[in-house]
Amino acid sequence: MSEIRKEDIKQEVFDLYDDYAHDRLDRRSFVQKLSLYAVGGLTVPAIMSFLMPDYQNNIQVKADDPRLQSGYITYSSPKGGGSIKGLLSRPKDAKKKLGGIIVVHENRGLNPYIEDVGRRAALAGFISLAPDALTPLGGYPGNDDEGRTMQAKRDKGEMEEDFIAAFNYLKNHKDCNGEVGVVGFYYGGGIANMMAVRVPELAAAVPFYGAQPAAADVPKIKAPLMLHYASLDTRITAGWAAYEAALKENGKKYQGFIYENVNHGFHNDTTPRYDKAAAELAWKRTIEFFTENLKSS
Known part of the structure; x- marks a missing residue:
């Protein structure tokens, strides 16, 4: 998913994710609406993966921080x-x-x-x-x-x-x-x-x-x-x-x-x-x- 850059994603996609993340849009509707923005090398699975949280690689202070x-x-x-x-x-x-x-x-x-x-x-x-x-x-x-x-x-x-x-x-x-x-x-x-x-x-x-x-x-x-x-x-x-x-x-x-x-x-x-x-x-x-x-x- 490193091929996708933030600037490749239209604001409407972020707005859709906001609706989905806050229960104003169910998963099926979210996927259907995302398909409108799946053009070129951007597939729906790729966009969804890009939008979802990455907890593994983005923790600033680890759970076992010695401090x-x-x-x-x-x-x-x-x-x-x-x-x-x-x-x-x-x-x-x-x-x-x-x-x-x-x-x-x-x-x-x-x-x-x-x-x-x-x-x-x-x-x-x-x-x-x-x-x-x-x-x-x-x-x-x-x-x-x-x-x-x-x-x-x-x-x-x-x-x-x-x-x-x-x-x-x-x-x-x-x-x-x-x-x-x-x-x-x-x-x-x-x-x-x-x-x-x-x-x-x-x-x-x-x-x-x-x-x-x-x-x-x-x-x-x-x-x-x-x-x-x-x-x-x-x-x-x-x-x-x-x-x-x-x-x-x-x-x-x-x-x-x-x-x-x-x-x-x-x-x-x-x-x-x-x-x-x-x-x-x-x-x-x-x-x-x-x-x-x-x-x-």
Whole structure:
């Protein structure tokens, strides 16, 4: 698949993949629509293979990175799924209590990309917890297609409680300084916004291309926000103007960024939607934001 270059793929194909990845298009319809773009040396199987995540070759911080103490834990979510599995990561040589970051996955469970993001956050000097909302159904199944199907079966409200319970677990962890923020991606971005509304003690929230809360809920937000959007992600980014107006009207502390000519999922370096420049800038801003807001008072 190395013969295919990102520039060989039309934007409409990325839009189709976005619909497929977010359950707005079933697999059969996705394949049928892709056939319209299978011209020349581009076959449908080749395009599909190119679009799918490559977790094997695109992990930035390995699971056994010697600089980290990283492993799976379970925590209690009595209002949600009961006992939830998560990846807890921290720098191995930390000499003091650290700010905490909840890392919230997309709509497919705790896949290798999100685990990697959790380790990246730890490597930046935080203690991170990346929960797997698929735990009650057996956990992330090893591929995103099945993960999406599984996550769609879970109760939305119970999953929200699972992430709020993760906040409480991390806030009270012996290695955490009690200041906890959240970063999330697409579904996880929506969860980050939800937590900003529902968790008064949240210290910071960073939604990446996440669904916005209702304007009526914005007055409840106490945490500072940093919001990342993609200009080509027209469906999600369309909601930003109204959200920003509500944030301004209610005097909330926020920073909002729209990254030009990049797609939804631009931070995910395992798919061709990844944009290196935008992803690195957004992550740099995110870490600086957490560093500012997750220090002990």
